[in-house]
Amino acid sequence: MxxxxxxxxxxxxxxxxxxxxxxxxxxxxxxxxxxxxxxxxxxxxxxxxxxxxxxxxxxxxxxxxxxxxxxxxxxxxxxxxxxxxxxxxxxxxxxxxxxxxxxxxxxxxxxxxxxxxxxxxxxxxxxxxxxxxxxxxxxxxxxxxxxxxxxxxxxxxxxxxxxxxxxxxxxxxxxxxxxxxxxxxxxxxxxxxxxxxxxxxxxxxxxxVVPTDDAGYARTLGRRLITSYLTVPAYAAFHRWLGREEILAPMWAAWERGDRKAALAAIPDSLVDELVVHxxxxxxxxxxxxxxxxxxxxxxxxxxxxxxxxxxxxxxxxxxxxxxxxxxx
CATH class of the missing domain: 3.20.20.30 (Luciferase-like domain)
Known part of the structure; x- marks a missing residue:
């Protein structure tokens, strides 16, 4: 402990x-x-x-x-x-x-x-x-x-x-x-x-951490955080190194073409649940x-x-x- x-x-x-x-x-x-x-x-x-x-x-x-x-x-x-x-x-x-x-x-x-x-x-x-x-x-x-x-x-x-x-x-x-x-x-x-x-x-x-049992709220907030951070080159490279290139590629592609709504939608619940504790x-x-x-x-x-x-x-x-x-x- x-x-x-x-x-x-x-x-x-x-x-x-x-x-x-x-x-x-x-x-x-x-x-x-x-x-x-x-x-x-x-x-x-x-x-x-x-x-x-x-x-x-x-x-x-x-x-x-x-x-x-x-x-x-x-x-x-x-x-x-x-x-x-x-x-x-x-x-x-x-x-x-x-x-x-x-x-x-x-x-x-x-x-x-x-x-x-x-x-x-x-x-x-x-x-x-x-x-x-x-x-x-x-x-x-x-x-x-x-x-x-x-x-x-x-x-x-x-x-x-x-x-x-x-x-x-x-x-x-x-x-x-x-x-x-x-x-x-x-x-x-x-x-x-x-x-x-x-x-x-x-x-x-x-x-x-998002201490709430409202999973929808937590995941919406988590998606916003992920697009804010994991589109930064250093964090993108970090997650490629960790093996998440395939799961994050759709989000990165949407972000690159300026489609913020699609970038948010491309992030699966499973990834939010891994990276944001709620x-x-x-x-x-x-x-x-x-x-x-x-x-x-x-x-x-x-x-x-x-x-x-x-x-x-x-x-x-x-x-x-x-x-x-x-x-x-």
Whole structure:
């Protein structure tokens, strides 16, 4: 059984200023971890800073901070500040992100994502240890940078990875890997590429969950998510590698010709059910536990809206958090 149990924060429908009650509810329910994403909502660090101050029982993690949207020095400073705020509780997850997030929204050149991720990982390892970094990396150059406040406990560095090259890099040079958009049955395929990792290697996975017994609602939402993510080249290549080219080809073809309605219709229920966890809270909790049994050490739920939450508001949310809490807590 996984000893770690995570939730993606902040939760929808709750202002950041009101999240103290959310963090307390998570910790009371046996959640051990609060993890952030960074796309177009909150940044990756502000919610974790609040969690660090409001709920000392939670470990904290970014999944992910993109390597293109901040300079190397600013990435190190931000991570160091949060590591100082929550000593020993912060895990720093970085990754390439996507051409949309890096390029279209943040005016960065999304080139050589593997090399940029590798170089950033190596820079951060040295900088967060308090070393002077004066080095020409293949994708950027840093001249005489040293943190003024290196953290007493440097954060564990985790790398987002989908396919073998990045998975091998995570196993060789990071303290853990962050997976995304895969079924529990896919986990062994991914982890087969991390065999050289050490015994304390962490495996975090974001799992989209829709805790409702309205399967039609959950599948409609799941189809929208699948067309949003699995049409991105990196995720499309990931699922080809996992063996889903035949089942996803009709969706990709419809999307390419601009027929969004046909793309949604081309996604079978079976695929949605594999990739998006839905059902009663008890079913969701059991299916998330399946990821842990497959080798994930930090399963991290990403809670999506449901009709029950929309009707019930914050009381329904706190009740749901309790129902989704860590098994055997």
């Amino acid at each position: 996984s000893m770690r149990w995570g939730m993606t924060v902040p939760l929808g429908g709750v202002p950041l200023a009101d999240h103290a009650a959310v963090f307390t509810a998570l910790a009371d329910a046996g959640f051990t971890d609060a993890w952030t994403a960074e796309v177009a909502g909150t940044d990756a660090f502000t919610p974790l800073t609040l969690a660090a101050a409001w709920e000392p029982r939670l470990r904290l993690g970014t999944a992910i901070a993109p390597v293109y949207t901040r300079g190397p020095g600013l990435l190190a400073m931000t991570a160091a500040a949060l590591a100082e705020t929550a000593p020993g509780r912060f895990q720093f997850g970085i990754g390439a992100s996507s051409p949309v997030v890096a390029g279209d929204w943040n005016a960065a050149d999304f080139v050589k994502p593997f090399a940029r991720s590798r170089d950033t990982l190596r820079f951060l390892r040295a900088a967060l240890a308090g070393e002077m970094v004066d080095r020409e990396f293949p994708t950027f150059t840093v001249k005489r940078f040293r943190l003024e406040r290196p953290p007493a406990v440097p954060p564990r560095l985790m790398l987002a990875a989908l396919r073998p090259q990045m998975l091998h890099l995570a196993a060789a040079e990071a303290d853990g890997v962050i997976l995304n958009w895969l079924a529990a049955t896919d986990v062994p395929t991914a982890l087969a590429e991390t065999k050289e990792a050490g015994p304390d290697f962490a495996v975090a996975t974001r799992i989209f 059902g009663t809270p008890e079913v969701v909790r059991s299916r998330v536990q399946a990821y842990a049994e497959a080798g994930v050490t930090i399963p991290v739920m990403a809670l999506l809206p449901t009709p029950e939450l929309e009707r019930g508001g914050f009381p329904a949310l706190t009740e749901l958090i309790a129902a989704l809490g860590r098994p055997g807590r």
